[in-house]
Amino acid sequence: xxxxxxxxxxxxxxxxxxxxxxxxxxxxxxxxxxxxxxxxxxxxxxxxxxxxxxxxxxxxxxxxxxxxxxxxxxxxxxxxxxxxxxxxxxxxxxxxxxxxxxxxxxxxxxxxxxxxxxxxxxxxxxxxxxxxxxxxxxxxxxxxxxxxxxxxxxxxxxxxxxxxxxxxxxxxxxxxxxxxxxxxxxxxxxxxxxxxxxx
Numbered sequence: 545x546x547x548x549x550x551x552x553x554x555x556x557x558x559x560x561x562x563x564x565x566x567x568x569x570x571x572x573x574x575x576x577x578x579x580x581x582x583x584x585x586x587x588x589x590x591x592x593x594x595x596x597x598x599x600x601x602x603x604x605x606x607x608x609x610x611x612x613x614x615x616x617x618x619x620x621x622x623x624x625x626x627x628x629x630x631x632x633x634x635x636x637x638x639x640x641x642x643x644x645x646x647x648x649x650x651x652x653x654x655x656x657x658x659x660x661x662x663x664x665x666x667x668x669x670x671x672x673x674x675x676x677x678x679x680x681x682x683x684x685x686x687x688x689x690x691x692x693x694x695x696x697x698x699x700x701x702x703x704x705x706x707x708x709x710x711x712x713x714x715x716x717x718x719x720x721x722x723x724x725x726x727x728x729x730x731x732x733x734x735x736x737x738x739x740x741x742x743x
Contacts, residue, residue, distance in 0.1 A: 607651065657679050680692045
């Protein structure tokens with residue numbers, strides 16, 4: 545029993561050492577643990593699945609999510625119907641305010657970040673046509689992953705700037721992923737803590 549405990553302890557130390565040396569690998573399929581997560585603002589989701597493929601040069605994140613049914617239902621309607629202005633049922637989180645596909649890693653779609661210090665610029669559909677989005681990623685020496693995205697576009701009231709910053713951290717056994725996220729929109733800054741378990 546003692547030998548088993550020592551062996552497990554040694555494995556944990558090796559995993560922690562690998563993380564400390566910046567060798568963390570986030571590849572795999574990750575499913576959101578809603579009970580351990582803190583979702584704020586527009587991130588009213590029922591589930592999020594991240595499929596991550598990481599190489600020495602970049603990291604690709606494919607996101608699939610399901611949105612919670614709107615709670616603002618018309619009273620008295622059979623089964624309830626969305627009231628005026630409610631988001632469509634089954635809609636993709638993060639579509640409002642011109643966020644569109646791929647804003648951060650929690651809108652449905654695929655995003656690839658360079659891990660070599662390069663900015664990645666792509667064009668996505670916006671409220672007034674195509675708009676540029678800048679993605680940037682880095683794998684820190686302590687094993688954490690830093691991801692950011694930003695975009696600027698013209699809205700009815702003028703220029704709109706939006707951005708998101710994420711810090712990804714792996715547990716020592718590599719089975720739990722914690723994402724601390726801050727998004728900034730004209731409505732202000734909002735933070736979320738999301739916990740994923742490896743599928």
